[in-house]
Amino acid sequence: MDSHRLLKIGLFGFGCVGQGLYDILSREETLPFKVERICVKDPKKLRPLPAENFTYDWQQVLQDESLDLLVEAISDAEEAFAIVAEALRQGKKVVTANKKLVAFHLPELLALQEEFGGTLLYEAAVAGGIPIIRTVEEYFSNEPLERVHGILNGSSNYILSQIFLLQKGYAEALKEAQDKGFAELDPWLDVAGADSRHKLCILTAHAFGKTIAPEDVAFFGIDYLNDQDVEYAKQDGSVIKMVASAHLTADGELVPVVLPSLVDASDDLFVVEQEFNGVVVQGAYSGPQLFKGRGAGGHPTGAAVLSDIVSISKGYSYGYKKLHKTTNAPALALDFELEVYLRSTEPELVVALGLTNLQNVQRENESFSVLGTVTLGNLIKAQDEIRKAGAYIMALSSDFVNAGVKKSKERVHAS
Ligand SMILES: NC(=O)C1=CN([C@@H]2O[C@H](COP(=O)(O)OP(=O)(O)OC[C@H]3O[C@@H](n4cnc5c(N)ncnc54)[C@H](OP(=O)(O)O)[C@@H]3O)[C@@H](O)[C@H]2O)C=CC1
Numbered sequence: 001m002d003s004h005r006l007l008k009i010g011l012f013g014f015g016c017v018g019q020g021l022y023d024i025l026s027r028e029e030t031l032p033f034k035v036e037r038i039c040v041k042d043p044k045k046l047r048p049l050p051a052e053n054f055t056y057d058w059q060q061v062l063q064d065e066s067l068d069l070l071v072e073a074i075s076d077a078e079e080a081f082a083i084v085a086e087a088l089r090q091g092k093k094v095v096t097a098n099k100k101l102v103a104f105h106l107p108e109l110l111a112l113q114e115e116f117g118g119t120l121l122y123e124a125a126v127a128g129g130i131p132i133i134r135t136v137e138e139y140f141s142n143e144p145l146e147r148v149h150g151i152l153n154g155s156s157n158y159i160l161s162q163i164f165l166l167q168k169g170y171a172e173a174l175k176e177a178q179d180k181g182f183a184e185l186d187p188w189l190d191v192a193g194a195d196s197r198h199k200l201c202i203l204t205a206h207a208f209g210k211t212i213a214p215e216d217v218a219f220f221g222i223d224y225l226n227d228q229d230v231e232y233a234k235q236d237g238s239v240i241k242m243v244a245s246a247h248l249t250a251d252g253e254l255v256p257v258v259l260p261s262l263v264d265a266s267d268d269l270f271v272v273e274q275e276f277n278g279v280v281v282q283g284a285y286s287g288p289q290l291f292k293g294r295g296a297g298g299h300p301t302g303a304a305v306l307s308d309i310v311s312i313s314k315g316y317s318y319g320y321k322k323l324h325k326t327t328n329a330p331a332l333a334l335d336f337e338l339e340v341y342l343r344s345t346e347p348e349l350v351v352a353l354g355l356t357n358l359q360n361v362q363r364e365n366e367s368f369s370v371l372g373t374v375t376l377g378n379l380i381k382a383q384d385e386i387r388k389a390g391a392y393i394m395a396l397s398s399d400f401v402n403a404g405v406k407k408s409k410e411r412v413h414a415s
């Protein structure tokens with residue numbers, strides 16, 4: 001691309017992220033980028049820009065040869081895949097913020113880039129404004145990583161902060177996260193842990209060189225959290241954080257999981273509040289490092305997209321350095337053990353989870369809570385049953401790596 005010319009951007013989506021990017025570009029007048037065309041869905045929606053800026057047919061944008069690069073920021077992951085795949089088939093440069101799209105289609109997206117010579121960057125798709133993909137891909141390209149874990153969803157972290165810091169109710173806090181533009185169009189993705197799972201899959205590809213299908217990652221969220229669980233955490237001197245974690249065992253097997261966890265003041269993630277995300281990258285030689293920043297919102301996410309726009313316009317593409325070094329898909333460490341708290345009304349879940357080292361915590365009307373040890377394999381198998389039962393499960397600490405070999409701490413409630 002000619003470095004002295006104003007580069008023309010075709011933008012898909014003009015919601016929280018699209019408008020965040022547009023606003024940044026409008027304020028930063030010296031930047032050599034201009035949003036030339038915007039594709040949205042609803043012709044009846046009131047827009048902050050004149051109607052001639054918009055089109056409702058994404059093919060029109062893809063056919064516009066005057067555009068230098070494309071930014072995809074729509075809320076529909078399947079439609080987004082259709083757009084991005086077609087753009088890559090045309091050899092175009094594309095930036096996306098859509099983690100579900102990347103998590104579910106990474107191998108196809110890689111193949112399309114290789115075959116047709118286009119480029120796809122997606123820094124904004126993981127941890128919003130934190131530059132974590134490029135950090136893992138570039139800075140840590142040669143150092144083996146032992147673990148990558150953290151808080152990867154801004155909405156659920158915002159909700160948990162409102163509950164623990166301000167004693168607000170779950171529904172009120174979720175509504176605020178939606179009003180502030182942090183939540184997905186379908187907020188179940190945020191609160192159930194699915195969005196964190198998608199981000200974890202992307203991180204795993206860059207951190208360990210392992211592509212993993214989202215279906216293989218057990219995920220649990222805070223959608224069934226209640227006052228009893230919050231009280232249990234408080235009595236423990238902890239808060240609850242939604243933790244997404246992937247590490248390789250000594251046998252080279254992968255432990256990927258998304259699980260709300262008790263987190264006390266000694267934990268790196270304790271200080272990550274509101275819509276902030278925190279990612280701990282643990283290098284074999286450098287040790288753990290916490291990267292903290294805003295994980296959601298128009299400006300932080302728009303800033304990550306902008307960084308990709310600048311990089312892609314200069315010819316940068318991900319080298320997938322670790323991915324290219326590895327050929328095998330990783331086996332999951334199905335026997336790996338985690339220590340958990342389970343609250344439910346269904347005693348069968350204890351059997352379905354194969355919980356061992358059981359300790360009763362509390363009984364209240366129909367509901368009971370227990371502590372126990374569960375294998376990753378059983379967590380994966382029982383996850384639909386747990387969701388169907390409206391049960392709540394969380395890890396006793398965010399230190400999943402050592403969870404299986406540690407003995408449960410004496411818990412204040414344990415009887
Ligand atoms: N919000 C955030 O903080 C973050 C969001 N993301 C990701 O960025 C993407 C956009 O999120 P966000 O801006 O919050 O979403 P919004 O719901 O705020 O906006 C979505 C935009 O997509 C448009 N759209 C939806 N479907 C289509 C379609 N089929 N064709 C054309 N346009 C369409 C909508 O059009 P219309 O205006 O007509 O309704 C709207 O402009 C998502 O993938 C999200 O996961 C990533 C990081 C952070």
Ligand SMILES: N[C@@H](CC=O)C(=O)O
Pocket residue numbers: 125127128152153154155156182183184190195295296297
């Ligand atoms: N809904 C997401 C937005 C950013 O990815 C979140 O809350 O983290």
